[in-house]
Amino acid sequence: MPAGVDDPTSPSGGNTYDRRVCRELPRIGWQVHEHTVAGDWPRPGADAREELARTLRAAPDGSLVLLDGLVACGVPEVVVPEAERLRLAVLVHLPLGDETGLAPDVAAALDAAERRTLRAAAAVVATSNWAAGRLVDHHELAAERVHVAEPGADIAPLATGAGTGPAAGGPPRLLCVASVTPRKGHHLLVRALASVADLPWTCECVGGLGQSPGYVDQVRGLIGELGLGDRVRLVGPRTGPGLNSHYATADLLVLPSRSETYGMVVTEALARGVPVLATAVGGTPEAMGQAPDGSVPGFLVPPEDPVALAAALRRWLAGPGERHRSKAAARRRRTALAGWETTSRNLARALEQIRQETLEAA
Incomplete structure (x- = not known):
């Protein structure tokens, strides 16, 4: 029974991941009952807390419950009391305290809450090897209880870029x-x-604009201040065909990114x-990976370093050879x-381990 949060108006990798595994698990033999819990997670109001509590109470004793970490980790007072009765697994997309821009006291409180929840869970699932290692070290979790299920990818038609089609040249x-x-x-x-x-270049920034409105204003102001208004566009969130077209x-x-569990x-x-x-942060190097011949399909630069980012951009933009090499490696x-x-299947292995441990303990 996965329980999570899904906001179509604010698309994210975590939402995509949750939707896809809920769709794929039944195809490999798992029975899934999905519950979406509304609320301003990970710091919800009283109504949202009660809704989550009701959802967990309704699960029969011994039920295997997979919780999105955004929902579970901020409210240990709701989740931990159910850990003895239910078989709980928590899927962590991003450690709560790692969100940029949090006040230190808020980050510390979220971090402590997350630790309580993850230590009570029967299993924790991370989305990269880097993230799994960080959770083990940071929260002092038993390594055998932390599993990795990296996001998948849907192979799509090759992008045309600016080199072909109506925008050729x-x-x-x-x-x-x-x-x-x-x-x-x-x-x-x-x-x-x-x-x-x-x-020469143009840049389109596709993504939600409602989560940090003050920061959006800052970015827009910087675009205008640096005279890039006709070349950099913030186009807002896109999903499905709209995102595919970009x-x-x-x-x-x-x-x-300044922090990323996978990317x-x-x-x-x-x-x-x-x-x-x-930027070479978190699990992004794992996502980038290598082509079968060992070639790297792009560039990784240090985080928080616009000079290094600019140097890599210049190298790619000014070098037809670099563009050809990176494109061939990406393909x-x-x-x-x-x-x-x-x-x-990787996620199912983690859940099956919980199920087997319960049977052996019975």
């Missing part, structure tokens, strides 16, 4: 797919783009043969990406 099209929040580092990208304004015409995905948009781009320029990497069935 136009400037290279850069694409950033991320909610406009401090953690995603759009201000760093804008400063880096200003440093390569002498070269990927289809992209030449390079740019992800300047699903990296594999979404690679699934279309689009090379990637990203080779595309053929080696794992799908969502692999994700669900």
Whole structure:
């Protein structure tokens, strides 16, 4: 019985992951009852807490319950009392205290709440090897209880970029797919783009604008201040065909995140043969990976470093050889990406371990 939160107006990698595993688990033999819990997670109001409590109380004794960490980790007072009665697994997309922009006391409180929840859970599932290791070390969890189920990717038609089609001959099209929040580092990208304004390019930033409105205003102000208003666009959230159309015409995905547990948009781009320029944070290097021949489908640069980001952009924009090399490597990497069935089978192994441990203890 997965329980999670899903907001179609604010698409995220976590929401996508939850939807896909709920769809895939029944295809490999699991019975799934999905419960969506409304609320301002991970710090919900009283009504949302009670709704989660009711959902858990309604589960029969011994039920195997998979909780999204955004819901579970902020409310140990609701979740932990059920840990003796239910078999609880928690799927952690992003450690709560890692969200950028939190006041220190808020981050510390969320971190402590998360620790209580994860220590009470029968199993924890992370979305990258890096994230699993961090959870084990940071929360002092038993390594054998922490599992990895990396996000899958859907192979899509190869992107045309600016080199073919109606826009043939136009400037290279850069694409950033991320909610406009401090953690995603759009201000760093804008400063880096200003440093390569002498070269031809356009950049579209696709992602939610409602989570950090003050930061959105800051980014918009910076775009205007640096004279990039006609080249950098914040286009808001896109899903389905709308998002696909942005990927289809992209030449390079740019992800300047300051923190990232995996970086699903990296594999979404690679699934279309689009090379990637990203910061080397968290699980992003795992998502980038290598093509079967060992070539790297893009570039990784240090986080919080607009100078390094600008240097990599200049190298790619000014070097036709680099563009060709990275594109060819991305297309080779595309053929080696794992799908969502692999994700669900990895997740199912973690859930099966809980089930077997319960049977052995009976």
